[in-house]
Amino acid sequence: MRLLTHNMLASNIKGVTNGFPLRIEVEKAIEKQVDFNPEFLKNMFTKIHWKALVDASRIMGFAELPEEADSSMLESDDFLRNFHHALLELHLEEGALVCPETGRRFPVNKGIPNMLLHEDEV
Amino acid sequence: MWYLCVFYHRLLDYRKAEVDSLAHLFGAFGTEDPHNQNHCLEWRLPLHHHPDSPFHFVNLPSEDLARKIANRSILVKGMYELWGEGSSYEELEAAIRNYPEERKLPYLDSGSTFKINVDSFGKVLSLDDQNQRIQGLNYIAFKGRVNLKNPDHKFWLMETDDYGSNNGLPPIVHRRIFFGREVGGADRKLIPTYQLKSRKYLGPTAMDAEMAFLMANQGLATSGKLVYDPFVGTGSILVAAAHFGAMTMGADIDIRVVRDGRGPDCNVWSNFKQYGLPMPITLLRADNNLPPWRPELKEIFDAIICDPPYGVRAGGRKSGGRKLLKGAVSPYTVPDDKRTDHIPSTAPYCLAECVHDLLDLAARMLVMGGRLVFFYPVLREDDYVEKENNFPEHQCFKLISTSEQILSSRYSRVLLTMVKTGTYTEEIAEAARIKHIEFKENHLKWLEEGNLHSAVFSPADAPSAVAPEGKLNKEPKPKYRGKYV
Numbered sequence: 027m028r029l030l031t032h033n034m035l036a037s038n039i040k041g042v043t044n045g046f047p048l049r050i051e052v053e054k055a056i057e058k059q060v061d062f063n064p065e066f067l068k069n070m071f072t073k074i075h076w077k078a079l080v081d082a083s084r085i086m087g088f089a090e091l092p093e094e095a096d097s098s099m100l101e102s103d104d105f106l107r108n109f110h111h112a113l114l115e116l117h118l119e120e121g122a123l124v125c126p127e128t129g130r131r132f133p134v135n136k137g138i139p140n141m142l143l144h145e146d147e148v
Numbered sequence: 149m150w151y152l153c154v155f156y157h158r159l160l161d162y163r164k165a166e167v168d169s170l171a172h173l174f175g176a177f178g179t180e181d182p183h184n185q186n187h188c189l190e191w192r193l194p195l196h197h198h199p200d201s202p203f204h205f206v207n208l209p210s211e212d213l214a215r216k217i218a219n220r221s222i223l224v225k226g227m228y229e230l231w232g233e234g235s236s237y238e239e240l241e242a243a244i245r246n247y248p249e250e251r252k253l254p255y256l257d258s259g260s261t262f263k264i265n266v267d268s269f270g271k272v273l274s275l276d277d278q279n280q281r282i283q284g285l286n287y288i289a290f291k292g293r294v295n296l297k298n299p300d301h302k303f304w305l306m307e308t309d310d311y312g313s314n315n316g317l318p319p320i321v322h323r324r325i326f327f328g329r330e331v332g333g334a335d336r337k338l339i340p341t342y343q344l345k346s347r348k349y350l351g352p353t354a355m356d357a358e359m360a361f362l363m364a365n366q367g368l369a370t371s372g373k374l375v376y377d378p379f380v381g382t383g384s385i386l387v388a389a390a391h392f393g394a395m396t397m398g399a400d401i402d403i404r405v406v407r408d409g410r411g412p413d414c415n416v417w418s419n420f421k422q423y424g425l426p427m428p429i430t431l432l433r434a435d436n437n438l439p440p441w442r443p444e445l446k447e448i449f450d451a452i453i454c455d456p457p458y459g460v461r462a463g464g465r466k467s468g469g470r471k472l473l474k475g476a477v478s479p480y481t482v483p484d485d486k487r488t489d490h491i492p493s494t495a496p497y498c499l500a501e502c503v504h505d506l507l508d509l510a511a512r513m514l515v516m517g518g519r520l521v522f523f524y525p526v527l528r529e530d531d532y533v534e535k536e537n538n539f540p541e542h543q544c545f546k547l548i549s550t551s552e553q554i555l556s557s558r559y560s561r562v563l564l565t566m567v568k569t570g571t572y573t574e575e576i577a578e579a580a581r582i583k584h585i586e587f588k589e590n591h592l593k594w595l596e597e598g599n600l601h602s603a604v605f606s607p608a609d610a611p612s613a614v615a616p617e618g619k620l621n622k623e624p625k626p627k628y629r630g631k632y633v
Contacts, residue, residue, distance in 0.1 A: 027430065028429060030429055030430070031430040031432065033442075034430075034448070036440060036442035037440070045443075060427075061426060065372035066371075066395055070374075114429065136407050139432045140433045141432055141433060142433055142467060143435070144492045145468060145472055145482065148467050
């Protein structure tokens with residue numbers, strides 16, 4: 027699971043109002059190279075919850091993202107490279123995503139988050 | 149300028165829709181308001197041709213665009229600058245002689261190489277006949293050298309003739325001959341490369357390569373775009389989108405399919421690896437009925453392309469126990485010590501609810517002007533053509549094309565392409581929430597109403613001695629229409 031995915035997901039358990047961002051529990055993190063596509067990154071930048079991405083990338087061991095970002099920074103190649111790396115190249119292979127409100131663990135195995143709810147959470 | 153557009157004689161309903169979509173993709177209608185995709189290309193038929201004929205004329209703003217469309221398409225055999233046409237070779241000659249010299253001369257130049265192909269639709273021409281026809285073109289002042297392998301300019305002489313009505317092709321009343329210069333054509337090599345029989349990981353409903361590429365074209369998949377498939381299965385649709393350069397994401401409710409596949413070298417990832425395509429951004433296990441996207445997230449996908457489970461070959465599932473939704477068992481709580489490895493039960497997911505959820509998700513998650521492309525099943529006795537309003541609708545979407553593929557005498561599937569034209573407002577979201585609860589509370593009723601499986605597979609009615617009068621009058625589908633035509 028890449029951090030772009032983490033940035034999109036929330037706990038949707040019935041009754042939960044603050045299901046985002048999910049806390050990342052890392053058992054195994056890996057890096058995979060992805061082709062650099064500035065156009066895609068610029069496209070995604072406006073949709074991203076920046077703070078959640080910064081926090082998530084730190085948990086994954088990458089601390090190069092600035093605390094705050096605005097669209098003028100997209101002109102900088104260094105910034106784009108770091109953004110690219112954090113968003114698309116850091117993978118949570120084994121671990122879990124934890125609901126910030128209820129503590130429910132959504133397991134991540136083989137890089138696939140399992141977001142299916144239990145019967146009593148629907 | 150008008151170009152002659154010749155199609156492969158396949159998937160007739162899909163042909164013009166594909167060219168229209170690609171025209172959008174390559175900016176035929178300018179870069180004005182992306183919300184407004186009302187534009188359609190201008191089409192016309194050659195004299196006396198049936199709409200199912202492979203020969204069409206299309207008006208395109210430039211040759212460059214015609215080439216781009218043809219090269220990216222799956223069903224365009226060739227796009228041609230027409231130099232002349234006629235009902236006889238005499239008429240053809242007159243037409244070619246009349247075609248402006250300044251349009252012809254640049255391609256007849258002594259420094260260039262050329263090749264003339266002879267093609268016919270609905271009949272076979274022997275090599276001698278072909279050579280004779282090429283020789284007959286000696287009134288065109290070709291100055292260049294012939295190069296059969298890699299010519300600079302390809303010319304095509306194409307003819308169709310009255311071949312009688314019973315060879316399974318659309319009727320052609322008059323002989324028609326076309327001569328033109330090729331501008332571009334489809335790269336059909338894609339299809340054997342991606343054909344399912346050489347793909348490692350397959351499921352029972354994997355989308356065949358040709359159709360998957362057509363769907364990706366309808367969804368305008370291209371570099372820098374994000375494409376989502378909520379019923380990803382073995383990833384067959386996303387493979388096509390990724391081939392065209394799009395970033396992909398997929399979800400499925402069946403974790404065995406997305407996570408495990410059939411082993412470390414036979415899973416969704418390996419299907420992308422097999423073709424050297426970039427891996428999907430995400431595969432996740434999620435329920436389309438209860439999508440796990442954060443509430444503020446919207447307008448992120450450029451296209452949603454999918455083949456929803458409509459319960460004929462494979463049924464959909466959603467969260468919530470089968471017995472639970474029926475009310476046969478009371479709601480229960482999973483004990484704390486069993487939570488970690490608990491396998492949640494699922495219940496059947498009827499088509500109406502599935503499509504409702506899909507439209508709601510798409511309305512929220514697609515960018516403005518983004519496309520929702522999906523298959524929708526139709527019982528053929530309904531004669532859907534007359535009741536086009538039966539397709540699902542949503543106030544945020546405009547339906548721009550419907551392409552039928554006949555699957556059996558009982559049912560067809562129709563590829564619907566919709567464009568997002570309206571903002572997803574709070575009121576729309578609220579109405580969707582209410583509908584969601586209605587589906588949940590009337591689970592059984594909806595399951596019975598939306599059961600397509602029984603309609604498709606129930607035994608035929610006892611043979612009645614006399615067919616009802618009405619049935620005879622009904623115009624049957626042309627005989628040549630089948631699964632791939």
